[in-house]
Amino acid sequence: MNQAQSAYLPLFLDDRARRGFIDSVYAILMAPNRTLEIMCDANRHLANKSNLVAASIAATTASAVSAIGLGQYMYFVTGLLSWFITANLLCLTCKIFGTRQIQFATAIIASAWTMLPLIFIGPLACLKTLPYSHYPVGMAMIICIGWSCALQILVFKHCLGINLARTLAILIAAPFAIISGAIFWLALILISSADFL
Amino acid sequence: MRFDQRVYAWMLLGLCLASIPCAFISQKDNDKDNSSSSGFMSKFNDHIQVVRLSGMIIDKTEAGLLSSKTGASMSVLKELKEALKDENTKAVLLRINSPGGTVPTSQELHQAVVNLKKAGKPVVISMGDLAASGGYYIACAGDKIYANPGTLTGSIGVIMNLMNFKDLTGKIGVNPVTIKSGKFKDIASPYREMTPEDREILTNLIMDSYDQFTRAVADGRKMPLDKIKTLADGRIYSGRQAKKVGLVDELGSMTDALADLQTICRKKYNLDKDLAVKDQDSQSILANLLESRTAIENKLDLQKLLPSQLVSNLSNQPLWLYQ
Numbered sequence: 335m336n337q338a339q340s341a342y343l344p345l346f347l348d349d350r351a352r353r354g355f356i357d358s359v360y361a362i363l364m365a366p367n368r369t370l371e372i373m374c375d376a377n378r379h380l381a382n383k384s385n386l387v388a389a390s391i392a393a394t395t396a397s398a399v400s401a402i403g404l405g406q407y408m409y410f411v412t413g414l415l416s417w418f419i420t421a422n423l424l425c426l427t428c429k430i431f432g433t434r435q436i437q438f439a440t441a442i443i444a445s446a447w448t449m450l451p452l453i454f455i456g457p458l459a460c461l462k463t464l465p466y467s468h469y470p471v472g473m474a475m476i477i478c479i480g481w482s483c484a485l486q487i488l489v490f491k492h493c494l495g496i497n498l499a500r501t502l503a504i505l506i507a508a509p510f511a512i513i514s515g516a517i518f519w520l521a522l523i524l525i526s527s528a529d530f531l
Numbered sequence: 532m533r534f535d536q537r538v539y540a541w542m543l544l545g546l547c548l549a550s551i552p553c554a555f556i557s558q559k560d561n562d563k564d565n566s567s568s569s570g571f572m573s574k575f576n577d578h579i580q581v582v583r584l585s586g587m588i589i590d591k592t593e594a595g596l597l598s599s600k601t602g603a604s605m606s607v608l609k610e611l612k613e614a615l616k617d618e619n620t621k622a623v624l625l626r627i628n629s630p631g632g633t634v635p636t637s638q639e640l641h642q643a644v645v646n647l648k649k650a651g652k653p654v655v656i657s658m659g660d661l662a663a664s665g666g667y668y669i670a671c672a673g674d675k676i677y678a679n680p681g682t683l684t685g686s687i688g689v690i691m692n693l694m695n696f697k698d699l700t701g702k703i704g705v706n707p708v709t710i711k712s713g714k715f716k717d718i719a720s721p722y723r724e725m726t727p728e729d730r731e732i733l734t735n736l737i738m739d740s741y742d743q744f745t746r747a748v749a750d751g752r753k754m755p756l757d758k759i760k761t762l763a764d765g766r767i768y769s770g771r772q773a774k775k776v777g778l779v780d781e782l783g784s785m786t787d788a789l790a791d792l793q794t795i796c797r798k799k800y801n802l803d804k805d806l807a808v809k810d811q812d813s814q815s816i817l818a819n820l821l822e823s824r825t826a827i828e829n830k831l832d833l834q835k836l837l838p839s840q841l842v843s844n845l846s847n848q849p850l851w852l853y854q
Contacts, residue, residue, distance in 0.1 A: 345536060360540035399547060403554045453547045459554035 344369065353379070355388040362450050366485055373444045374436065374492035381439035389446035393417050400452040403459035404475070413449065420445040420486060424493055431504050433495040444493065448485035451478045577800075579622045579792060580614045581810040582607055587852075588632030588640065588665045604636050611643035615650055621806055622653040622796050624789055625673060631665025631686065631852040634740055641747060644672035653795045657788035658682045658779070663767055663853035667778070668744060671751030674795070676779040677788035678770035685773060686853040687748060687763035689740040691733060693847060696721045719847040740849045752777060767853060 345351050346361030347368055361369040372378045379385065397413030421441040428436050455478050461471050491501040584607045591605070614620040625644065631637065647654050656662075656673035663686035670676050670684075678684055700707060700722060707722040718729050725733075745763050749756040754777060762776055773779045781787070793805045 354537075356537050356540045356544070359544060360536045363540075363543075395548070399551060399554075402551055453544075456547050456554050457550040460550050 347372065355391065358388060358447060359392070359450065362447050362485070367488055370444060370447070370485065370488045371492045373447060374440065374489060376437055376440045379440075379443070381437055381443055385443055386439060389443040393446035393449045396449040396452040399456035400478075403455035405459075413452070417445055417449060418442075420448070424490065427490065427504065428493050431494055431496075436493050441493065444489045445486065448482055448489055451481040451485065454478045576807055577619050577621050578807040578809045579624055579789070579796065580610070580617075580620045581624045581626065581789075581808060582610045582614065583626045583628075584640070584666070584669065585626075585628040585659070588629055588636050588669075590633065590636045604632065604640065608636075608640055608643055611640070611647065614652070615643070615647055620652065620809075621800060622655070622792055623647055624655050624657060624785070624792050624808075625669075626657045626659060626785055627662040627666050627670055628659030629666035629669075630661055630663050630854075631668070632850065633665070634689075634743075634849055634851055637665035637668050637851050638743075640669045641672045644669060648672070648674060653792060653799065655788050655792040655795070657785040658684060658770065659785075661853070664688070665851035666853075668747060668851055671748045671778075673751075675781065675788075675791065677781050677783045677785075677791070678773060678779040679784060680769065680771040680782050682770035682773075683767050683853070684770060685762070685766060685768035685778060687744060687759070688765035688851075689737045689744065689849045690765075690852060690854065691737055691847070691849050693719055693725075694721050695724070697723055737849055740851075744851060748778075 344357065344361035344365050346353050346357045347365060351357075358369070393414065397410050397417070400413060401407050401410035421438065421444075424441040424445060425436060425438055428434070428441075455475050458471050458474050458478070461467050487498075487501060487505060490505060491498055494501055494504070496504075584604065586603065588604045591603070611623070611625075614623050623644075644654050654673045656670040656676045658666075658670060658676065658678040659682065661683045662670050662678070663684055667684050667687060709717050709720065709722070711717050715729065715732060717723070718732060741763070745756060745759045748754075748763070749759045752759070758777075762778065768776065768778060770779060770782055774782055781791070783791075789808065796802060796806050797804075
């Protein structure tokens with residue numbers, strides 16, 4: 335790697351450097367895969383108070399800005415809830431499918447930073463007043479949400495310690511199997527009790 | 532060069548945070564344009580509740596495990612009571628499409644509308660194809676009644692359907708035996724002729740029910756009782772005829788009724804924009820899917836083919852029903 339290339343590499347990736355809040359922001363946006371790999375490793379990125387506070391600020395700000403941007407203030411609460419649910423799900427998935435265990439604090443930190451792209455929904459919402467902007471702005475907002483989801487998949491990948499294909503298989507196939515099973519049994523109950531409904 | 536990363540990141544973050552007031556203002560402008568939308572959030576904001584009453588008014592909850600059938604009397608009663616309790620419900624638009632039904636259920640629904648009015652929540656009625664008899668009884672409790680010119684309304688009166696099988700039972704050799712505690716215990720028995728005393732008792736019952744009906748209409752429409760009694764000979768009126776005789780206030784569609792209700796709310800609550808509208812008909816996809824399960828008729832309802840005299844729920848009792 336030449337000097338020009340390394341100059342653009344986030345400071346966060348350097349294990350010897352002191353990582354601040356703003357370094358995490360830059361790193362998540364510029365080198366998400368490697369950054370999340372570090373964040374999911376408790377030995378390289380400690381689950382201490384300062385890192386927890388930084389992650390909480392990121393998640394809360396992203397939730398608030400996206401809720402204001404989308405004009406639904408309940409999304410702020412929903413965003414925070416989904417952060418905690420994702421962290422819990424991460425721990426649970428690692429317990430069942432993972433090659434290693436992760437601490438809840440690590441899961442909280444990693445999943446909080448996956449919400450960072452939602453912060454761009456705020457500036458995008460400002461463009462909604464422009465003529466003919468509803469469709470492109472809406473699409474851009476969906477891209478932000480998709481970006482956040484992609485980061486969540488990366489977090490699962492690094493926490494589980496398996497490759498992307500297997501991670502996707504677990505994240506897509508497992509809920510699909512559970513939901514299919516639930517629908518099958520629910521349908522069976524509904525059909526068998528049709529006369530009582 | 533490392534320093535630049537932080538500057539860029541701070542600038543980006545600053546831009547996003549600085550956009551919050553701008554996004555907030557743009558969202559408010561957007562809300563002004565879409566204030567009448569019936570989204571999920573309207574539940575938590577001040578709104579107008581649309582309630583739809585359709586079909587026979589009868590105390591029968593058409594409910595399944597997952598849902599209740601929209602428009603059934605008991606679910607309408609529940610919705611009206613919820614609207615009364617819910618502080619965010621500022622007014623109610625009641626859409627009626629009913630030929631009437633049993634007296635007590637009509638009275639419960641009428642009382643629910645009166646309670647809403649007493650609580651200071653305006654109630655505007657929009658009549659659909661038919662709002663007759665018990666349907667009109669409920670409508671007259673509203674602040675304002677809208678009907679389409681072709682709506683069938685009126686039919687103010689009471690009816691009781693009785694059948695007599697005495698000759699039939701004699702023909703087929705069936706001899707019914709009745710053991711009773713009092714003279715009039717089998718007053719509406721289909722197995723014997725009606726006596727003059729029976730007829731008098733039942734006529735008094737009907738006329739008492741009629742008196743309750745006409746008084747409620749006179750109170751609701753703020754018209755003299757004598758005038759109501761001249762109109763209340765059981766005849767039906769078209770919406771246009773009903774407007775002429777004062778049984779409805781305006782001719783117009785449900786949209787007109789809603790627009791008028793918005794105007795009433797703006798004046799009453801000093802609002803500079805319309806309230807959101809919560810309409811049960813525009814529910815989520817999941818709710819519609821669940822509702823559709825109960826909407827499928829899985830067996831032939833023979834009762835619908837029978838005249839009301841033969842339907843057990845509607846026979847042997849006074850009815851506020853258009854037939």
